[in-house]
Amino acid sequence: MVTKLNSKxxxxxxxxxxxxxxxxxxxxxxxxxxxxxxxxxxxxPLPAFELANLENDNITMxxxxxxxxxxxxxxxxxxxxxxxxxxxxxxxxxxxxxKIVGVNYxxxxxxxKQYLQDEGNPYLFNMKDEDGDLGIDLGLTGAPETFVVDDxxxxxxHIAGEITSKKWTTSIExxxxxxxxxxxxxxxxxxx
Amino acid sequence: xxxxxxxxxxxxxxxxxxxxxSQTYSAIDVYQFxxxxxxxxxxxxxxxxxxxxxxNQNIASSNSLISQDLKRKxxxxxxxxxxxxxxxxxxxxxxxxxxxxxxxxxxxxYLLWYxxxxxxxxxxxxxxxxxxxxxxxxxxxxxxxxxxSELNIKEKQQLKDILNQYDKPDGI
Numbered sequence: 001m002v003t004k005l006n007s008k009x010x011x012x013x014x015x016x017x018x019x020x021x022x023x024x025x026x027x028x029x030x031x032x033x034x035x036x037x038x039x040x041x042x043x044x045p046l047p048a049f050e051l052a053n054l055e056n057d058n059i060t061m062x063x064x065x066x067x068x069x070x071x072x073x074x075x076x077x078x079x080x081x082x083x084x085x086x087x088x089x090x091x092x093x094x095x096x097x098x099k100i101v102g103v104n105y106x107x108x109x110x111x112x113k114q115y116l117q118d119e120g121n122p123y124l125f126n127m128k129d130e131d132g133d134l135g136i137d138l139g140l141t142g143a144p145e146t147f148v149v150d151d152x153x154x155x156x157x158h159i160a161g162e163i164t165s166k167k168w169t170t171s172i173e174x175x176x177x178x179x180x181x182x183x184x185x186x187x188x189x190x191x192x
Numbered sequence: 193x194x195x196x197x198x199x200x201x202x203x204x205x206x207x208x209x210x211x212x213x214s215q216t217y218s219a220i221d222v223y224q225f226x227x228x229x230x231x232x233x234x235x236x237x238x239x240x241x242x243x244x245x246x247x248n249q250n251i252a253s254s255n256s257l258i259s260q261d262l263k264r265k266x267x268x269x270x271x272x273x274x275x276x277x278x279x280x281x282x283x284x285x286x287x288x289x290x291x292x293x294x295x296x297x298x299x300x301x302y303l304l305w306y307x308x309x310x311x312x313x314x315x316x317x318x319x320x321x322x323x324x325x326x327x328x329x330x331x332x333x334x335x336x337x338x339x340x341s342e343l344n345i346k347e348k349q350q351l352k353d354i355l356n357q358y359d360k361p362d363g364i
Contacts, residue, residue, distance in 0.1 A: 007325045014318060018311075038244055040288045106257055132261040139286045141244040141258050 038139045039192070041147065041155045046073070047137040054104050054112060054126035061127040063153065070179045071099035073147040074123070075140060077107040078115035083144045086162035087119050093163075094122040098176075102126035105135060105143045148172065148191065150179050156191040223267045234270045237279055238263055240294055244287050 046063060053059040074090065076083040090100060102123035104112045109128060116126075129135055138147065141160060148157035157175050159167060175191035225231040235252070241262060243254040251259040251266075262283070269279045280292060289295040297305050343351065 007322055007329075010318075010322065036244070036290050038287055038290065040286055106261075131264070132257070133265075135258070136261055136265055136286060139244075139288070142256070 037158070037160065038141060039158045041138045042158055042192070044155055046147075046149055046153050046155055047134070049127075049134045049137075051103075051127035051129055051134065054102075054109060054128050057109075061125065065125070066101060066149070066153065067099050067124065069099060069151050070176060071101055071124075071149055073101050073103060073149055075103045075105045075129070075135060075143045075145045077105045077143050078111040079107060080105075080143045082162045084115075084119065086144050086164075087122070089163055089165065089168070090122040091120050093168075099124055103129050103134060105129050105140075106132050146172075148175055148179070156187065226271070230270050233276065234267055237266050237270070237276065240280075240292055241266065241283060242291055242293055244291060250293065 046066070048063055050060050050062045053061050072093075076086075094100060100123050102125070104126050106129070112126070112128075116123075132140070134140075138155075139158070144162050146159040146163055147155050148159075150156050156179060157172065159172060163172065171190065171192075175187070178186040178190050223234070225234065238252040239250050241251045243249045243251050243256055243259045243262075245256045245258050246254050249259075251262045265282075266279060269282060274282070283291045284296070289301065295301050295304065
């Protein structure tokens with residue numbers, strides 16, 4: 001009688017014991033970002049590239065044309081709605097003296113140039129990644145995406161989606177400050 | 193009326209199948225391959241690689257910009273004669289384990305690979321155990337019934353008398 005009761009109780013208890021961790025796991029995933037952060041490029045040197053300048057097809061830009069200081073590498077396109085939302089913030093960053101290099105991603109050059117004329121140009125220069133190869137090399141998932149690159153050409157941060165003032169104050173600005181101070185521990189902590 | 197309903201049902205399912213078909217094949221790109229093997233390799237790889245921008249979708253069924261790019265890259269690498277492993281490594285080095293629906297077996301993916309078979313074995317073991325418990329219970333129950341059905345000497349005699357009474361030929 002006792003074993004019968006036990007086995008009957010077990011039929012309910014065992015699935016419950018399996019179900020409970022699943023419930024806990026899902027509960028703690030609530031309100032967490034669902035997008036998987038791809039950060040394989042971080043702490044790696046910027047891959048070698050040769051891309052045409054947006055303003056002049058005859059000029060080829062490569063790694064040696066990049067600034068010798070910390071800068072932002074911003075992927076954008078005139079077709080991308082989130083990029084135009086991000087644009088005013090990039091303009092304000094330019095005013096603050098932040099160096100931004102633009103990668104015009106899978107775009108029509110005429111539309112891109114028109115876009116910069118209309119909205120303002122926050123970039124030091126722009127290169128065209130028409131087939132998206134540099135994007136793939138950096139583990140890009142779309143536009144806008146931004147990379148923080150240090151003075152040695154090492155990628156320190158991969159920001160998916162648009163740069164908002166919240167993202168700027170909570171993660172990007174602290175990373176730039178740490179890079180400026182060359183504080184290795186701090187860099188590891190805040191640049192992720 | 194019934195006929196009209198039949199025609200309507202037929203049309204509905206035909207349209208449903210067509211729309212399903214176009215959805216499945218809308219993402220197929222036109223690429224030229226050197227051999228059927230290369231095409232098969234390409235098809236199996238784009239089915240295995242995952243769109244990094246999407247919610248749980250492979251690049252074969254996704255039309256997002258990045259999926260189109262990754263398909264093109266896969267095609268280029270296949271055409272260059274790269275092996276499945278080389279192409280997987282190429283994607284994995286850029287997009288991490290996330291890029292493949294078949295992540296490599298490593299210490300931090302052990303749980304992913306080995307938990308399901310372990311759970312299956314555990315479930316089977318529990319099932320066998322429960323079945324055994326039940327059969328032992330049934331055996332015990334049979335013994336109890338047998339003991340109860342045993343007749344004492346007086347009852348046996350009574351039963352014999354009753355049977356004899358009815359077994360007598362009716363004299364016809």
